[in-house]
Amino acid sequence: MKKRKGRVGKSWRMDETYIKVKGIWCYLYRAVDKSGNTVDFLLTIKRHRMSAQSFLIKN
Structure with missing residues (x-):
């Protein structure tokens, strides 16, 4: 069974x-987040900092 992530x-x-x-x-x-928990991640071959930031904000 998978462990559920905290808030x-x-x-x-x-x-x-x-x-x-x-x-x-x-x-x-x-x-x-502030506690060091990974909220979301994105793996890309090219460096697109702004598009990665907008992706992480939307999700």
Whole structure:
């Protein structure tokens, strides 16, 4: 059975990391709340900070 995530705070920040996935370098964007919990994430090959931020706000 999957563990249910706790409530997410109102404020969050976006974290950008460059990682290698199956031999390909990708950008990992994470929305992290005040407690350090991951709210949402986006994995892309190209760097699109503004589109990642709008994606994370919509979800």
